[in-house]
Amino acid sequence: MPEETFTGNITIRDVAARAGVALSSVSRVMSGHPDVSPAMRARVEEAVAALGYEPDLLAQSLRSGSTRTIGFIIRDISNPLYALIARACEQELRRHGYSMILMNSDGSIETESKNFLLLRRRRVDGVIASLVAEDSPSVKKTIVSLRAPLVLLDREVKGLQASAVITDHHDGVYEATKHLLDAGHTKISFITGAENVYSTRNRMSGFKQAFADAGKEINEALLALGGFDAEYAFVHTRTLMAKKPRPTALITGGIGSTSGALRALNEMGIKIGKDLAFVALDEWPLFDVFSPQISSVYRDAKAIGAEAAHLMLEVLKGGPQKESVMETKFTARFSSEGGL
Amino acid sequence: MPEETFTGNITIRDVAARAGVALSSVSRVMSGHPDVSPAMRARVEEAVAALGYEPDLLAQSLRSGSTRTIGFIIRDISNPLYALIARACEQELRRHGYSMILMNSDGSIETESKNFLLLRRRRVDGVIASLVAEDSPSVKKTIVSLRAPLVLLDREVKGLQASAVITDHHDGVYEATKHLLDAGHTKISFITGAENVYSTRNRMSGFKQAFADAGKEINEALLALGGFDAEYAFVHTRTLMAKKPRPTALITGGIGSTSGALRALNEMGIKIGKDLAFVALDEWPLFDVFSPQISSVYRDAKAIGAEAAHLMLEVLKGGPQKESVMETKFTARFSSEGGL
DNA sequence: TCGTAGAATGGAACCGATTCCAGAATTTTG
DNA sequence: CAAAATTCTGGAATCGGTTCCATTCTACGA
Numbered sequence: 241m242p243e244e245t246f247t248g249n250i251t252i253r254d255v256a257a258r259a260g261v262a263l264s265s266v267s268r269v270m271s272g273h274p275d276v277s278p279a280m281r282a283r284v285e286e287a288v289a290a291l292g293y294e295p296d297l298l299a300q301s302l303r304s305g306s307t308r309t310i311g312f313i314i315r316d317i318s319n320p321l322y323a324l325i326a327r328a329c330e331q332e333l334r335r336h337g338y339s340m341i342l343m344n345s346d347g348s349i350e351t352e353s354k355n356f357l358l359l360r361r362r363r364v365d366g367v368i369a370s371l372v373a374e375d376s377p378s379v380k381k382t383i384v385s386l387r388a389p390l391v392l393l394d395r396e397v398k399g400l401q402a403s404a405v406i407t408d409h410h411d412g413v414y415e416a417t418k419h420l421l422d423a424g425h426t427k428i429s430f431i432t433g434a435e436n437v438y439s440t441r442n443r444m445s446g447f448k449q450a451f452a453d454a455g456k457e458i459n460e461a462l463l464a465l466g467g468f469d470a471e472y473a474f475v476h477t478r479t480l481m482a483k484k485p486r487p488t489a490l491i492t493g494g495i496g497s498t499s500g501a502l503r504a505l506n507e508m509g510i511k512i513g514k515d516l517a518f519v520a521l522d523e524w525p526l527f528d529v530f531s532p533q534i535s536s537v538y539r540d541a542k543a544i545g546a547e548a549a550h551l552m553l554e555v556l557k558g559g560p561q562k563e564s565v566m567e568t569k570f571t572a573r574f575s576s577e578g579g580l
Numbered sequence: 581m582p583e584e585t586f587t588g589n590i591t592i593r594d595v596a597a598r599a600g601v602a603l604s605s606v607s608r609v610m611s612g613h614p615d616v617s618p619a620m621r622a623r624v625e626e627a628v629a630a631l632g633y634e635p636d637l638l639a640q641s642l643r644s645g646s647t648r649t650i651g652f653i654i655r656d657i658s659n660p661l662y663a664l665i666a667r668a669c670e671q672e673l674r675r676h677g678y679s680m681i682l683m684n685s686d687g688s689i690e691t692e693s694k695n696f697l698l699l700r701r702r703r704v705d706g707v708i709a710s711l712v713a714e715d716s717p718s719v720k721k722t723i724v725s726l727r728a729p730l731v732l733l734d735r736e737v738k739g740l741q742a743s744a745v746i747t748d749h750h751d752g753v754y755e756a757t758k759h760l761l762d763a764g765h766t767k768i769s770f771i772t773g774a775e776n777v778y779s780t781r782n783r784m785s786g787f788k789q790a791f792a793d794a795g796k797e798i799n800e801a802l803l804a805l806g807g808f809d810a811e812y813a814f815v816h817t818r819t820l821m822a823k824k825p826r827p828t829a830l831i832t833g834g835i836g837s838t839s840g841a842l843r844a845l846n847e848m849g850i851k852i853g854k855d856l857a858f859v860a861l862d863e864w865p866l867f868d869v870f871s872p873q874i875s876s877v878y879r880d881a882k883a884i885g886a887e888a889a890h891l892m893l894e895v896l897k898g899g900p901q902k903e904s905v906m907e908t909k910f911t912a913r914f915s916s917e918g919g920l
Numbered sequence: 921t922c923g924t925a926g927a928a929t930g931g932a933a934c935c936g937a938t939t940c941c942a943g944a945a946t947t948t949t950g
Numbered sequence: 951c952a953a954a955a956t957t958c959t960g961g962a963a964t965c966g967g968t969t970c971c972a973t974t975c976t977a978c979g980a
Binding site: 294295296297298299301302307309312316317318319320323324326327330331334339340341342343344346357358360361362363499502503506524525526528529530531532 | 634635636637638639641642647649652656657658659660663664666667670671674679680681682683684686697698700701702703839842843846864865866868869870871872
């Protein structure tokens with residue numbers, strides 16, 4: 241009987257000693273290697289069970305080169321849309337034996353860059369990310385240096401090897417805009433992030449298409465495409481709503497924008513669905529319960545998260561990189577009435 | 581000039597070769613060890629810069645025994661309260677060089693247990709968790725076997741070495757209940773999770789105290805203390821609201837419960853603030869913007885997350901385990917009017 | 921019966937760092 | 951100026967596994 245000291249953790253060495261076999265044999269049994277006799281398997285398994293041995297994932301990772309860990313970088317987990325995506329993604333990754341390291345970039349390119357660097361040092365097997373911007377050369381360089389598969393969320397970066405889960409905002413926004421135009425609106429405001437990310441460009445393309453099809457002109461002065469955060473939307477809602485010919489309708493892109501705009505409108509005493517027609521892109525939980533009920537362009541965050549995980553697992557299995565397109569759906573509710 | 585092949589990663593070996601020194605010297609320079617001559621430091625730093633060397637965190641972890649990783653186990657990251665906590669916590673941990681592995685337990689004790697086990701195999705330096713239940717012996721055993729510091733969120737487990745961030749729900753709930761009792765309500769329903777977690781017990785204690793101080797009797801049949809999920813609240817709201825003498829007021833504990841209850845009330849056509857006085861424990865983003873405006877017992881999720889990180893860092897530095905108490909605040913809004 | 925293919929096992933190198941220990945170089949002390 | 955103390959540096963062991971290679975043993979066909 242070997243001198244097993246139970247002060248530290250039980251290692252493969254302890255198991256080998258107890259079973260009276262070589263380290264390599266224990267390893268083979270644990271990993272299900274075919275070159276193992278039934279007798280050997282039984283002896284090792286007995287020792288493993290008796291000692292309660294569990295292989296150290298750190299040591300395994302160092303040797304095998306795979307950490308079974310995926311980095312997940314988003315702007316802000318407290319954004320309910322991202323939270324739903326993250327949850328579905330984590331569940332799916334976990335089902336396949338992967339863990340998720342979560343990092344918030346807080347909307348800062350430097351933080352985002354640092355996060356990528358750190359994930360590289362941690363040797364993660366892959367990264368799922370929603371970039372702050374698509375046109376940052378430093379982030380791009382960092383990503384290339386990762387040499388690990390990448391899945392982008394609603395982003396398109398030229399010259400980058402990556403899978404992506406892309407939302408087709410175009411159709412949803414087109415329907416929403418058409419809905420407003422049909423009701424007679426032309427002074428339509430749009431508040432969302434900058435056009436250096438796919439989602440904004442794609443949304444604007446639906447917006448423009450609707451105007452073009454209706455033979456109407458977009459009033460560029462009513463657009464505020466500068467940031468996804470609530471603060472930006474708050475400030476610009478106030479500014480836009482103070483203009484001389486006031487916009488009669490407002491579309492906000494993203495939950496932060498919607499949140500900031502609603503707060504500003506509330507403070508200004510502007511009632512949506514009455515004084516102003518309002519459409520939100522992306523939904524809140526309980527959109528259908530709270531009043532005023534808000535017209536929205538919906539997307540299935542849970543499906544997006546699961547799909548991101550699938551694309552990642554696919555590439556990790558040696559499969560090809562892919563781009564999945566998720567759809568959006570416009571629902572007219574009370575908030576998009578009135579305003580004229 | 582050594583034969584540096586740039587096919588793989590740059591290791592400490594490459595740096596040592598280029599600088600013409602021993603591995604140990606490079607290691608000493610990198611870790612800021614005092615026994616290093618200025619000349620040595622300069623040579624090594626030149627080589628590090630020239631090669632772009634970054635130490636492998638995996639290898640460092642294996643040797644040093646510290647992964648600089650904290651596990652974070654919660655029921656559901658898509659719960660906005662947890663999302664805010666997680667974000668603040670991650671930011672704080674990141675500022676101190678730690679990364680966060682996020683795991684959802686989905687309200688299942690088995691999943692929670694598996695998560696703890698996995699975190700142990702990953703050799704995380706600590707775990708921050710909001711347990712599904714406090715009375716599961718299997719989870720308790722698993723936690724003890726972790727032999728890593730633990731910070732509990734709103735939980736008290738007897739005979740467990742752990743720090744904790746505890747919310748003082750008592751006072752907030754007391755005020756809320758008093759508010760309802762003062763208005764003349766006695767048939768007050770309460771829907772939330774089971775009493776095998778601290779938060780429910782502490783909330784019930786405030787609830788009971790208010791009744792006692794008012795000299796009124798609690799109607800036990802109007803309590804539904806069985807689950808934090810929306811589905812449970814949905815079902816029991818329907819049942820409770822169908823009782824012969826209908827409750828005139830309803831308190832829901834937690835965001836899931838509130839969500840399920842609101843949906844049920846909406847379907848049943850019961851208007852809060854008019855047909856029923858309603859108070860929610862924990863807030864949603866934009867509680868003050870949506871209508872009907874909901875009376876609530878608020879707690880600062882951001883502060884809770886940051887505090888959890890602090891407690892963890894404290895213990896990792898060798899400090900003592902502690903328990904921090906966060907306060908709650910009741911705000912009466914429109915939803916708690918009417919009902920009688 | 922012997923040579924050889926195949927199965928099973930042990931030994932050792934390796935993944936990429938840290939750290940202890942011994943020895944060389946340098947400085948201080950008597 | 952020799953001995954001792956101090957400062958640096960290199961070598962080797964170690965963390966806990968995986969995997970290649972060589973060796974032994976068994977079974978098979980010629």
